[in-house]
Amino acid sequence: MSHENEQIVLASRPEGMPTHQNFTYETIDTKPPQQGEVVVKSLYISVDPYMRGRMSDQKSYVEPFQLNQVVSGGVVGEVVESQNDSFNVGDKVFGMLGWRRFNVVPAEQIRKVDGEAAPLSAYLSVLGLTGLTAYFGLLNIGKPKEGETVVVSGAAGAVGMVVGQIAKIQGAHVVGIAGTDKKVQYLVEELGFDSAINYKTVDNMQSALEGLCPNGVDVYFDNVGGEISDAVLNLLNPFARIPLCGAISSYNRTDGDLGPRVQTKLIKSRAGIQGFIVGDYADRFSEGAKHLAKWLSEGKLVNEETIVEGFDNVPDAFLGLFSGENLGKQLVKVADPEY
Template sequence: MKNRKITLKKRPVGMPLLSDFNIEEELMPVSGEGEVLLKSAYVSVDPYLRGKMNGTHPPIFELNEPVSSKIIAEVVESNNDNFKKGAYVSGYLNWKDYQVSDGKALQKIDSNTAPLSAYLGVLGITGLSAYIALMDIGKPGKGETLVVSGAAGAVGSIAGQIGKIIGCKVVGIVGTDEKIDLIKTKFGYDEAINYKTTPDLKAAIAQLCSEGVDIYFDNVGGSISDGVIANMNNYGRIPVCGTISNYNDIKAQTGPSLLPIVVYKFLTIQGFLIGDHAVRFPGVIAQLSAWLKEGKITYSETILEGFDKLPEAFIGLFEGRNEGKMIVKID
């Protein structure tokens, strides 16, 4: 029996292409003493992987080596007393059907609490990023106005719902009219803007946020962020969780000079990477689980099926083909 893996064939230039990846076969791995044999069940594809492919987000992916991301896997063989055969775990693993682990970096998953795929989304890095970035940097308060870019995406859809729980007015920026309907009906957003059909985003934000913007949860960067930041109130807070609009740039982009706005409006702009907050994970997941159980938050997933769909799913992130979390279910 052969084991499939997906490797990085060449570093993408601009938009990633299917030809940047290789689907290869290798011998099936065998678990040794203290190890477990894992079978991939659900694989997370995320925009930040793009930086690992071109070397701007360490640790970088090496050419002709497997791509890796967060994966939910089944323990199919165990020589480790901490893991039982048939249990499910999550961890940063390679894009392979099967692989061996010593178990040190694996987290056990309770499949009775939520569907397995939820641990890649609302109860995984997605939910953790939305909660910690918004609460720690955004510091939302009741009655404040929160704007979220990439509002129908994995992190944005959760961040907006948390803002509503706190009591904020929440405005989302998305790329289609269908996503406007999604975030308003399913995620409870008060208002939404389709940036692709809005010629003057700055003016549109000013109209919907008549009292200004207190918090901007930034997932996209670029000209969208320029339009929002121009409408920030004094002492506004801007957690920068991602800049997906720039990940595939070949040339550096220029935009309005922000420093005068930062100075004269006393703005706080802070970058965010989830790996810096691991000590918080258990408590935050407990809170998200409680909100999920109480019906205060919900989530959306775009699930493609088939190991060979992994590169396609990843590329789809940059084409806006996902509603909520993009996941690949391994057959």
């Protein structure tokens, strides 16, 4: 069977903030699957802040995207043709796949997901790499104890939202930092954060945080870097732990990202900052997924997604991450399942 296919390639590397000009749509032929391969129709495409790093030509934990090659990331799709005994047409799958309407891939590149157990989109959000990032970063690096204070930046984003909720499950006092009053309200009223701050309107971040963290900060889950983190790092308790997940405020900066050095602060508090990516915990994903699914089914974990429709809107959805348009996980719905 042939499929009208389209893909999004990286046309140029962004300097500073990415724009639509960095992306080009291409119509392509879909080759028929070879023995062992399947054709996956994209249903949901994930856009994530870390992808910004891959658009630059710099050494990092993953290879940069290549110019004029397809951009890739988390996709949930449906098998529409199979030359592999392990997959049937109609199976729902997750994979790190191209930004394409259809991907033709070997079976090793995908795994089945259960659309009955949870909405398909959840496998890109709370039950996917996003939820696992929150789970392992918070519990393995942050290690919050009951009664400790956990501050989360990017708190209304995909990872931050799950972090705050897991911290509450652990019995911590949880303070979120987000960028709109609506988000702040949502965190407190819907997700049970103890308090939250709008960093865009607060007069003095540090004194506001001091008010909300009267016992200091034991865990700071950092998604943003920049001035927000500068302020939090002044409030660390002895032996504070800082899982360093992202630095979205820095990704598009071209000014060198200068700020107060951290060394003296970390010595005084004997605190630790640990950079990580979810892939570091790949051998424990099933443990994490089990806990996340349990909390979700028990209603202890709310899954929030912002879903835009249409393959044409993938770049828009990606660009919107940097202006904070998303509440929770940003996804693009590309198609409805056929089967």
